[in-house]
Amino acid sequence: MTNSDLGAPSRLRDRIGRKVGKMLGQWGVFFRGFLEHPRMVGSIIPSSxxxxxxxxxxxxxxxxxxxxxxxxxxxxxxxxxxxxxxxxxxxxxxxxxxxxxxxxxxxxxxxxxxxxxxxxxxxxxxxxxxxxxxxxxxxxxxxxxxxxxxxxxxxxxxxxxxxxxxxxxxxxxxxxxxxxxxxxxxxxxxxxxxxxxxxxxxxxxxxxx
CATH class of the missing domain: 3.40.50.150 (Vaccinia Virus protein VP39)
Known part of the structure; x- marks a missing residue:
């Protein structure tokens, strides 16, 4: 397995996050932030x-x-x-x-x-x-x-x-x-x-x- 193979899931996750961000605006930015740093975001959905x-x-x-x-x-x-x-x-x-x-x-x-x-x-x-x-x-x-x-x-x-x-x-x-x-x-x-x-x-x- 090459280094490029190891980095593939991360790159795919980043591409998905960017696409979602463009489509959903504020909610997309929030979702992308959750994908990139899941341990630092308390929830995938903003507070009510x-x-x-x-x-x-x-x-x-x-x-x-x-x-x-x-x-x-x-x-x-x-x-x-x-x-x-x-x-x-x-x-x-x-x-x-x-x-x-x-x-x-x-x-x-x-x-x-x-x-x-x-x-x-x-x-x-x-x-x-x-x-x-x-x-x-x-x-x-x-x-x-x-x-x-x-x-x-x-x-x-x-x-x-x-x-x-x-x-x-x-x-x-x-x-x-x-x-x-x-x-x-x-x-x-x-x-x-x-x-x-x-x-x-x-x-x-x-x-x-």
């Missing part, structure tokens, strides 16, 4: 409006100057966040997939928004490089149950350090893995469940005291 409403419900928008999102995908949460964010607020979306980062920076022209190519582990550096001392709220759709060992713990610890007192780390997941990780840093964790989502998901809010 019910999940978005319930997840963002506890946010005190008047006190939100910096909102950070991990794993924004095609921006399912980005536009609702921008609709509520104050005029002097800012939204930073962090993703390891350049496909999603490029797509978001092209379609979202709001000056309060920036998509950054990087890891949630580096959120402290990302926030400070943007000129902020802290974040008010951090939202994550990352699939913590499938992240490599130690990565989830480092993300949660960095998230806790960069949040302001009274701020929250918010996560929507299909498992409770992130709640178990959050317990090491967050004394108060609220939880809920959203049935009207594909698949139904668990919601968590870790509050920094």
């Amino acid at each position: 409006r019910f999940t978005i409403q319930r997840m963002l419900g506890p946010v005190d928008w008047q006190r939100c100057k910096l909102f950070v999102e991990y794993g924004p995908g095609v921006g399912t949460f980005c536009l609702p966040v921008l609709e509520h964010l104050p005029g002097d607020g800012r939204l930073i979306a962090v993703d390891t997939n350049p496909l999603f980062v490029d797509y978001l920076n092209r379609i979202i022209t709001d000056s309060r928004f920036t998509a950054v190519l990087g890891s949630a582990e580096d959120v402290e550096e990302i926030v400070r490089s943007a000129g902020h001392d802290h974040a008010d709220y951090i939202l994550s759709g990352l699939p913590f149950s499938t992240l490599p060992g130690g990565v989830g713990e480092r993300i949660v610890a960095s998230t806790h350090r960069i949040l302001r007192p009274g701020g929250a780390f918010m996560a929507y997941q299909f498992t409770a893995a992130v709640r178990d990780l959050m317990r090491a840093d967050f004394a108060r964790i609220d939880s809920d469940f959203e049935f009207w989502n594909v698949l139904p998901c668990k919601l968590f809010w870790g509050w920094k005291s």
Whole structure:
């Protein structure tokens, strides 16, 4: 078997992803991102409006100057966040997939928004490089149950350090893995469940005291 044979499945997957992306627009981009990085995308289908409403419900928008999102995908949460964010607020979306980062920076022209190519582990550096001392709220759709060992713990610890007192780390997941990780840093964790989502998901809010 040659090297070209070994690379054939990957090339075929990329071609399929590009074709689907062209045909289906936003949904195609999301599907292509899932094909390319399945372990880093929580679901093949974007979150429902019910999940978005319930997840963002506890946010005190008047006190939100910096909102950070991990794993924004095609921006399912980005536009609702921008609709509520104050005029002097800012939204930073962090993703390891350049496909999603490029797509978001092209379609979202709001000056309060920036998509950054990087890891949630580096959120402290990302926030400070943007000129902020802290974040008010951090939202994550990352699939913590499938992240490599130690990565989830480092993300949660960095998230806790960069949040302001009274701020929250918010996560929507299909498992409770992130709640178990959050317990090491967050004394108060609220939880809920959203049935009207594909698949139904668990919601968590870790509050920094």
